Amino acid sequence: MTPQGASLRYNILMDTTTTTHEALGASVDDAAQRLAAAGYVPSPEIATVTWLATQLERPLLVEGPAGVGKTSIAAALARVSGRPLIRLQCYEGLDEAKALYEWEYAKQLLYTQLVRDQVSARLADATSIEEAMEIIAADESAFFHERFLLPRPLLQAIREPHGAILLIDEIDKADAEFEAFLLELLSDFQVTIPELGTFHAEVRPWVVLTSNRARELSEALKRRCLHLYIDFPDQAREREIVATHLPELPDQLNAALVAFVQGVRELDLRKLPSISESIDWARALLVLGAERLDPRLVQETLGALLKYEEDRDLVSERLDELPGLAPQ
Numbered sequence: 001m002t003p004q005g006a007s008l009r010y011n012i013l014m015d016t017t018t019t020t021h022e023a024l025g026a027s028v029d030d031a032a033q034r035l036a037a038a039g040y041v042p043s044p045e046i047a048t049v050t051w052l053a054t055q056l057e058r059p060l061l062v063e064g065p066a067g068v069g070k071t072s073i074a075a076a077l078a079r080v081s082g083r084p085l086i087r088l089q090c091y092e093g094l095d096e097a098k099a100l101y102e103w104e105y106a107k108q109l110l111y112t113q114l115v116r117d118q119v120s121a122r123l124a125d126a127t128s129i130e131e132a133m134e135i136i137a138a139d140e141s142a143f144f145h146e147r148f149l150l151p152r153p154l155l156q157a158i159r160e161p162h163g164a165i166l167l168i169d170e171i172d173k174a175d176a177e178f179e180a181f182l183l184e185l186l187s188d189f190q191v192t193i194p195e196l197g198t199f200h201a202e203v204r205p206w207v208v209l210t211s212n213r214a215r216e217l218s219e220a221l222k223r224r225c226l227h228l229y230i231d232f233p234d235q236a237r238e239r240e241i242v243a244t245h246l247p248e249l250p251d252q253l254n255a256a257l258v259a260f261v262q263g264v265r266e267l268d269l270r271k272l273p274s275i276s277e278s279i280d281w282a283r284a285l286l287v288l289g290a291e292r293l294d295p296r297l298v299q300e301t302l303g304a305l306l307k308y309e310e311d312r313d314l315v316s317e318r319l320d321e322l323p324g325l326a327p328q
Helices: 028-037 044-056 070-081 105-114 116-123 129-138 153-159 176-188 219-223 235-245 251-264 275-287 295-304 309-317
Strands: 060-063 085-089 101-103 149-151 165-169 190-193 197-200 206-211 226-229
Touching (some): 028 070, 044 060, 044 070, 044 226, 070 085, 070 165, 070 206, 085 153, 149 153, 153 190, 153 197, 176 219, 235 251, 235 275, 275 295
Parallel strands (some): 060 206, 060 226, 085 165, 165 206
Antiparallel strands (some): 101 149
């Protein structure tokens, strides 16, 4: 069913640009190059699975520790393809009303008050309550109309005429009931609104789901997706990632910083530093005009890399064992 009426308004993060099915190119190598050009440095596995997800039009489920670049895949796909990025941030208690649509009841009430004279005139000839109800029911479509619909991210993505990048972020934080609700969307790329009918995607959105593995996801959800696990990168790839974001960072400082971060991740910390925190620390060092890592500078700037006091204390105690430091 194609709903009639005013066009939906979309809360999107980028302007819509017509794109083709070949946005990532005709091969995995093309995909790797285009993602890199968009600021995302993929491993061969990331490039392969992401390219396959777009070619097969399958949702991509990306799991791994926080801060390893899961969300950034969706942002890079939006930059490469020109499709709008529509994000649904998951949390405990998220339900259909927040994810799919809501009715703008205050606006419905306002319109009802504005046309109450016309409604009263229509009901003037009714001889019974039942007859009055029939008259009202005949016009109820005027009040359950797209003009009163507040689209949320899932409906926005389905109705985007040129396709969208739908990011369902941290799906593991949502309840199992909401996960089950997603299955129709991920299987058929359609959603049903009882008062208006079924909305089918004219162009299937590219869907990226992320999970930090706070809980195990259902087998039904996993069957509908291609799966990708992203761990912390090795030194060579992390250096490339840092250089992509901060090309002005001297190579020697980049190498020392990454070696130090990789050593820190070997410690028993409450929270291991993510790639984004490596970049934040590198940016802080640039602002300070640092040319090398020495123990004093590390001690003074650890707050940019580590977010818990007990982690900073442990790293401070083990500085002599960590790589990348120059003599003080």
